Amino acid sequence: MTKNVRVRFAPSPTGPLHIGGVRTALFNYLFAKKHHGTFVLRIEDTDQNRYVEGAEKYIVDALNWCGMPYDEGPTSTALSTDSKNETFGPYRQSERKHLYKQYADELIASGNAYYAFDTAETLDFHRKDHEAKGKTFIYNWHNRLKLSNSLSLSAEEVKAKLNAGDAYVIRFKSPQDETLHLIDSIRGDIKIDTNILDDKVLFKSDGMPTYHLANIVDDHLMEITHVIRGEEWLPSLALHYQLYKAFGWDAPEFAHLPLILKPTGKGKLSKRDGDKLGFPVFPLEWKDPKSNDISRGYKEDGYFPEAMVNFLAFLGWNPGTEQEIFNLDELIEAFDLSRVNKSGARFDPDKIKWFNHYYMQTQNDDVLAELFKPIVDEKLNATSSTSTSLSTGSVERSHQDEISPSSRNDIALVVGLIKERATFISDFWNLSHFFFIAPKAYDEKASKKAFKEGTKELMLELVSIINTVEDFSVENLQTKIKGWITDNDIGFGKVMMPLRLALVGALQGPDVFDIMYMIGKKESIKRIEAAIASL
Template identity: 45%
Template sequence: MEGTVRVRFAPSPTGMLHIGGLRTALFNYLFAKGHPGGVFVLRIEDTDRSRYVEEAEEDIVNSLVWAGMDFDEGPGKPGKFGPYRQSERKDIYEDYAEQLVEQGNAYYAFDTTEELDQMRERLQKSGNPSPKYDAITRMSMKNSLTLPQEEVERKLEEGEEYVIRLKVPRRETIRFEDEIRGFVSFESKGLDDQVLLKSDGMPTYHLANVVDDHLMEITHVIRGEEWLSSAPKHILMYEYFGWEPPKMAHLPLIMSPSGGKLSKRKAETEGIPINTRDYIEQKFEPEALVNFLAYLGWSPGDDSEIHSLEELTEMFSLDRVSKGGAVFDYKKLIWYNEHYLREKPAEQLYPKIRTIAEEHGITPDKAYMLEIIPLMKERVSKIEDFITQGKFFFEDPEEYEEQAKKKWKDDSAELLEAYLEKLEDIDDKYFKADTLKSNLKEVIDAHDVGFGKLMMPLRIATTGMGHGPDLFPSLELLGKETTIRRIQRAVEELG
């Protein structure tokens, strides 16, 4: 079908899916799904076998599915453009590399690693800080442009190791229009004669990427800014093959809050999880992460901030993606997570919370848990906080938070004992939040003290913490016997 938008997310399985990779996938997904019949392809770029990580592909697929970005074609979802792993397409690339050699746009290079090192050393000594294998240096190297034809043929016949390099013109301006940055131009003298086919017969990223994007009929290449410097080599190859290049869009870098690119090291020092798997393990709401990532370098042009994946699909366009870097604001992500937790009904949250409770050795009663969830919703940032901060709903506090103990004053025990007398007189069936509150008011009036003087010790005694959900409905849920037992113990322990 003419005019169908086809995009691809093409990660390398060299490690777990980075959060920046998930954002690239998201922008591709939103762009594809925002066009009628748009197709989102997952292609695994596994040509670098030395850095291949066994479980990385599974992690990439799991991450996309978790985030709600199911791909239309890819490993395990065959379309007519497969296979979708580059390691399974090896023979295809060889033919195209040979075609470029025959056309005079590429050449065989027989240089050994030592010879390449010597060339770089020689050039550095003569004052070239970043030596390259290019239009100038290629003429002093061991390749099919400098060796006699017979010798080249002999080397090939004898199975001598070689690579195929792209023959980059010496003086040419390479210009293309980027959907985000406008017109971009590069001088060819700044480019090296890129290796296209390695000595093991595997293609490099550059050749495989161009050939696959063409054969898979990809219409738009949306990828990170770090690939911008490779784009001119890709444009040259499209020109040499006589193919129409796809439209290109290079997304802004994700920046660290302290400035500079969000590297693994920076993320670690700033407490930002770097891989998608970390967000899954830390039980973030997938909708929150997706909503947050969509705003990393894109905005809808108004003040709105909360949008589902479906809404983002309708709103997204490349012309609203910024050129400048986008700062990863972890606090903002937490804000999104809190929002999505509050939006979900208790029934929907319960299965996840039950699983977390069981991991903590607690088997909650469903009806009881469904009463706790609304009480705690306004207080939690992540779903496991329902259990870690709400543990007092299930078991007596074993110890009291250090910070909270500082708020236990000389008259705390006396006030609590006065309150205890009131509680003991309440009939079990009238042990309700409003009764508990009015009783507390009577005690503080009788002792002529402020609300906090009794409220804080009561919270510490019954929950072990100096903060938490609304106290009186919490005590109503705990019930008379538990509340009294905990107060008596705190009076003994804290005096």
């Protein structure tokens, strides 16, 4: 690839960025970076009636959270007219509307477009008339000479209507009896019969272009080399190719990505599917400025951006190998449009959880501890118990100087013991609450299994053994307690099960010696004695 690759992600600020839009942005980003090109963000806000306050900032924040910052585009403040690269700016179509009229006029002058003065009532009449006859009304070569436009009217009549300020649109003049040969990088050669195409509206008398004209003009002026977009734009490909031809411009290479399907595999994924099945369809939480309704986001639900990116990359693309875990740099290296599928990709909410669990294990414990600490504080503040075992700072232990400084954050140590079983930060409390709060009750089934005849005496003897451990480390605890069990020919289950139950309140959790070390000697003995008294 010899030309300087330039791709664009061009969302409309009509609400939060759907997960399908994030996937489109990701594939554009990967392609640009693979070819040392430029990733452009363009805000397509020509439809001001659907503009939603805060949507543009949401789009920028979502891209940044996913680790895909754009190279060129508007600043993150929608009120600002600054751009990250003024060579091709501005990057909001509403700020470029002065550009489009001249190109619409150029198409009229070349005979590739025409003025149409038909009223909404007239068009509605024709549609209903065709429906009554079992036909579909298409505004094109078949009937345009019977309608009110600059092809059917005289030049004087057209001039008079324009001078009078009559409402009009400018329509593209689709050719008759031609076959278009189009090329899509994913779908290959496509043939289109021009007789089935309608004469799309390109420009309105209010001075605003439609998506089709603005899109083509902007892509040309911004020197976009590859248009990578969703499958829903495939029906527009014929018109866009014809517009490039009409202007005498070289068309970019097109690639239309497959749809993201519902978890059932039938139909396009929607917000309703997420609401129904209990998963987000937006990268970040979104609060509707009009209704104040809040839609869940993957970030707020506890997903890591790395997990989302890795997951989305496999929705419609595969590397051709068995490898599933890719960081962003590896995705950039492996990405190839030739390996993007034509068929839709089923959204699997369990699979993204699988990715999140994996990336949980790769996170630094100190980073996870910072995320977990507010939950710990909230839980501890909510309980009136005085049996807190670990503070959110550090605890007193014997020979504290033997713990390395980097390990003194108790929450980080706890996280390191439990994250293997966690998928989300929100899982941490249920997996670790016993580190911070002593058991208030004991699992009934586990109690019957662990505390039997002779258990009380064994536990009292165990307390004596624990008291002899001066350097209260995991290694010393293991040596002392396991040695005592082995020397006295006691079954390990007879000691370890009631010990775990006493420390945790159930037969769960990480290694008991890790738990004892973390809560300290005094608290360990206190919990064993409390279990003896209770059970």
